[in-house]
Amino acid sequence: MxxxxxxxxxxxxxxxxxxxxxxxxxxxxxxxxxxxxxxxxxxxxxxxxxxxxxxxxxxxxxxxxxxxxxxxxxxxxxxxxxxxxxxxxxxxxxxxxxxxxxxxxxxxxxxxxxxxxxxVPVSELIGGGRVRDSLPVAWTLASGDTARDIEEAERVLAERRHNIFKLKIGKRGVRADVAHVAAIKRAVGDRGSVRVDVNQNWDEAQADLGMRLLEDAGCDLVEQPVARHDHAAMARLSAKHVIPLMADEALHGPRDAFVIAARGAARIFAVKIAQSGGLLSAHAVATIAQAGGVGLYGGTMLEGGVGTAASAHLCASLPSLAWGTELFGPLLLTQDILAEPLRYADFELAVPTGPGLGIAxxxxxxxxxxxxxxxxxxxxxxxxx
Structure with missing residues (x-):
């Protein structure tokens, strides 16, 4: 042995x-x-x-x-x-x-x-193996300042690094947050997708108002607007609004995935290897989602190069990934801990091809x-x- x-x-x-x-x-x-x-x-x-x-x-x-x-x-x-x-x-x-x-x-x-x-790469050891070699990657705009976030969005668009933007909201009042999102969406226009993450900071009434206003502002999805355990509110909000609700903090492995999918409590899952308990459990979460007609998004815990490479291998093995990923963690850090950084270009992340994680x-x-x-x-x- x-x-x-x-x-x-x-x-x-x-x-x-x-x-x-x-x-x-x-x-x-x-x-x-x-x-x-x-x-x-x-x-x-x-x-x-x-x-x-x-x-x-x-x-x-x-x-x-x-x-x-x-x-x-x-x-x-x-x-x-x-x-x-x-x-x-x-x-x-x-x-x-x-x-x-x-x-x-x-x-x-x-x-x-x-x-x-x-x-072989790790992606060949998961499910049926790798089905894609690169992944669309969102960038999170989270300075809290509208002008600064617009400037940052313009810069990464010009660099052809990201054309999907997720905004962290929930600290201000609902209408103030929506005004912030709407201003950024107007600046980005059709050049990119704008989404929001509330990190559970709204109650159901606030989420009801926020989702309606965000849809009017051109926002594409709302991530975890209410508390992770409130599946009933998530289901009501998902049924009422055209703009899709994405489950994140509510997902801690396959059992949660089954309950949420069965209740219709989310139309998208943010699949995270860390919250799921590993790549194999995360793949099971994705399989349940796909069986239940739930869309997939590759989530992040703002990992460094090692965790991001691992997440990329998992996402590379998923048959469907309609909402892309947000595997930008290393780009948020002043230093990369990998000998050769992961490659971001043309709005996508290249999945490493070497044996194992393919990193050092x-x-x-x-x-x-x-x-x-x-x-x-x-x-x-x-x-x-």
């Missing part, structure tokens, strides 16, 4: 290029958890676990992700065959409840190792941004006797 011999889990803190304003927090940096493993054959894999705004967004924090991997997941891994990813993740699932982002980081590293061992870490930048500012030797995991 090929076993996991070494594990290193650490946090890197990287500043953002500008304040990133969400309904629940303003981000000035991103904290990324990296897990690096090596098996008994010497094959190395890397994964990432990233969340948004510490604990203001969800139940997992960077520090908690690292603790879950080091304290609870690593001991389970030492009993598993490193070549059997599904079996290893099932064993982890039996021993660790929740902690989807930590599980995603570990599964990503295992899939990276599996792809390298077989000499920039060790110097990792060492500089590593929170502990040290690079201890990989933790050796004892083999099962």
């Amino acid at each position: 090929i076993t996991i011999r070494e594990i290193d889990t650490f946090i890197v803190d990287i500043p953002t290029i500008r304040p990133h304003v969400l309904a629940m927090a303003t981000m000035h940096h991103q904290s990324i958890v990296i897990v690096r493993m090596r098996d008994s054959d010497g094959v190395e894999g890397v994964g990432e676990g990233t969340t948004i705004g510490g604990l203001s967004y969800g139940e997992e924090s960077p520090e908690g992700i690292k603790l879950a991997i080091d304290t609870y997941i690593a001991p389970v891994l030492k009993t598993c065959d490193a070549t059997r990813v599904g079996a290893a993740m099932a064993a982890i699932g039996r021993g660790v409840v929740g902690n989807h982002i930590a599980k995603c980081a570990v599964e990503t590293a295992l899939l990276d190792m599996a792809g390298k061992r077989l000499g 870490l920039d060790e110097d930048r990792i060492a500089f941004h590593r929170r502990d500012r040290t690079a201890p030797a990989l933790h050796v995991v004892a083999e099962r006797a």
